[in-house]
Amino acid sequence: MTERDADFTAYLQARQGRLLRTAYLLTGDQHQAEDLLQTSLAKLYLSWDKVRDRGSVDAYVRRIMVNENNSLWRRGWKRREAPTATVPEGSPVHDAYDEGLGAAVWAVVQTLPRKARAVVVLRYYEQLSEADTADVLGISVGTVKSQTSRALAALRERTPVELSPTHREEER
Amino acid sequence: MTEEIFTRELERRAEREYGGVHGAPLSFEDVRGTAQGIRRRRRAAAAGAVAAAVAVAILVPTVLTGGSNRSQGPDPAPAPPTAPGASVLHDGVVTRPDGGTVPVDVSNENVVNYGVLTDGRVVVATQKPNAVRVFAPDGSLQATYPVQTNVVTMSADDSVAAWVDEKYRTAVLRSGVAEPVTMDGPPSPGGESPGSIDAVLDAEHLLVGDFNTTTGTVTPAGRTDLTTSRPLRVTDVSPDGDLWAVQYADDSDPQYGCAGLYDPAAGELVARSCETAGLTFSPDGKHLLGGFYENNMAGEVAVFDRSLQPVGRFESSGRGDVVSRAAWADATHVLVSGTDWTTSTWSLTRVGLAWDDRQVVVPEGPGGNPEQVAEFILSE
Numbered sequence: 223m224t225e226r227d228a229d230f231t232a233y234l235q236a237r238q239g240r241l242l243r244t245a246y247l248l249t250g251d252q253h254q255a256e257d258l259l260q261t262s263l264a265k266l267y268l269s270w271d272k273v274r275d276r277g278s279v280d281a282y283v284r285r286i287m288v289n290e291n292n293s294l295w296r297r298g299w300k301r302r303e304a305p306t307a308t309v310p311e312g313s314p315v316h317d318a319y320d321e322g323l324g325a326a327v328w329a330v331v332q333t334l335p336r337k338a339r340a341v342v343v344l345r346y347y348e349q350l351s352e353a354d355t356a357d358v359l360g361i362s363v364g365t366v367k368s369q370t371s372r373a374l375a376a377l378r379e380r381t382p383v384e385l386s387p388t389h390r391e392e393e394r
Numbered sequence: 395m396t397e398e399i400f401t402r403e404l405e406r407r408a409e410r411e412y413g414g415v416h417g418a419p420l421s422f423e424d425v426r427g428t429a430q431g432i433r434r435r436r437r438a439a440a441a442g443a444v445a446a447a448v449a450v451a452i453l454v455p456t457v458l459t460g461g462s463n464r465s466q467g468p469d470p471a472p473a474p475p476t477a478p479g480a481s482v483l484h485d486g487v488v489t490r491p492d493g494g495t496v497p498v499d500v501s502n503e504n505v506v507n508y509g510v511l512t513d514g515r516v517v518v519a520t521q522k523p524n525a526v527r528v529f530a531p532d533g534s535l536q537a538t539y540p541v542q543t544n545v546v547t548m549s550a551d552d553s554v555a556a557w558v559d560e561k562y563r564t565a566v567l568r569s570g571v572a573e574p575v576t577m578d579g580p581p582s583p584g585g586e587s588p589g590s591i592d593a594v595l596d597a598e599h600l601l602v603g604d605f606n607t608t609t610g611t612v613t614p615a616g617r618t619d620l621t622t623s624r625p626l627r628v629t630d631v632s633p634d635g636d637l638w639a640v641q642y643a644d645d646s647d648p649q650y651g652c653a654g655l656y657d658p659a660a661g662e663l664v665a666r667s668c669e670t671a672g673l674t675f676s677p678d679g680k681h682l683l684g685g686f687y688e689n690n691m692a693g694e695v696a697v698f699d700r701s702l703q704p705v706g707r708f709e710s711s712g713r714g715d716v717v718s719r720a721a722w723a724d725a726t727h728v729l730v731s732g733t734d735w736t737t738s739t740w741s742l743t744r745v746g747l748a749w750d751d752r753q754v755v756v757p758e759g760p761g762g763n764p765e766q767v768a769e770f771i772l773s774e
Binding site for chain 1: 397399400401403404405406407408409411412419420422424425426428429431432433499501503762763765766767
């Protein structure tokens, strides 16, 4: 294995788990997430020489994922790449809390437009700053602010009042 | 309700689905195999584009001359173009109008604009780094020049490329000359803004300004003020240099202003239209191409005659079909990179002056979000 491929493999092993989760949050579907991740990592591999020296590999692959996800969604998703040898372990955990607030949050995220959803995932899951989120998505910081504001407003509107943290505090 | 809820619940949702996945399902071989497939498709697409471009290049001269029978008839053949048509940058390959290709190590999302010198070198303005890069005809990187303004301005005949270098000077790179020479820079309002190079008349005469108004001329002797009948910005110069395509402020369109043709010798506007913007001359100078670009796309692009009367026009149906880029392929054809922003599908076509006679150069295929990237970038 060349030094280049060894570098890439090390990145793959270190970051793939996290990127898969991000892909899932972007797509809302396990199969689409795996497909998205595989395509995005393949494109990263093709650009590895250019990207690895910049110290911004994560930002680059996030951008690929978001753009690729928009493309997949827009042209109607179908499974295009060869399936992987190993299927990710699904380990659903029943959590009563998930049926309430967690479900409400997920419902809001799933109904957001693709771009707004990417903003929310990058800001709140990847914990990127507004500026970094704007950079990855190629949009202005003002757009990031407005998208997050709308998403939060949607969450407030759709969350049953008895599940809101304020209400819970009052009950105690 | 706080932002922390989003953070916490997204983390929980991701863990719920992939809690047991830390390394990952994909091996290096999986990724490399997919990458090889992508590379094959890219090569096939590039080869298709080149073949189509070559086919069109062969087809068009035949059509223009009308074949051997036509050449013996009474009608004179159309005058040959006096300036080259646009090249196409797609997926790391520049395809010239003659079908020749130059591989360049840049991604479209990082390219501001570029030009192809007549000696075959490709001059690319990039965002990261903020620079002008010069590639040799074989695609090898010859030089990277730090800049104040990452925009390249080409002369009409593509013999000269110019930009504002890191010391606020005008850098001029001539075809066949290895290194750029420098002259006084454009005016620098407040000593901070680098100013703009609006047009290159030739290697020793450039029109410069402040991005809003063309205010001066730069020559090796220095910069001199330019006086015009009204404040205007030059967007292009006719191949013979006799007319300037301009944009100027006008109450009838406060956002874009109006477009016009300015006769610098007479010092007057000889034609005007508030129905378009950013006019560029055809290679023979007989027609102009303009359009309103917003959000990296145009819903309306049109060809005009020298009275600025429309000859042909593209108008979006309003269902997502837009133009990403349009440029002159030759004196009688426009190269159009079209996209559908609802599906992110892309194509490259050639149309005639009346926006008719549509020829597919690259068939429709998937690509990036047109708000963020142009899959086909046409040369200056």
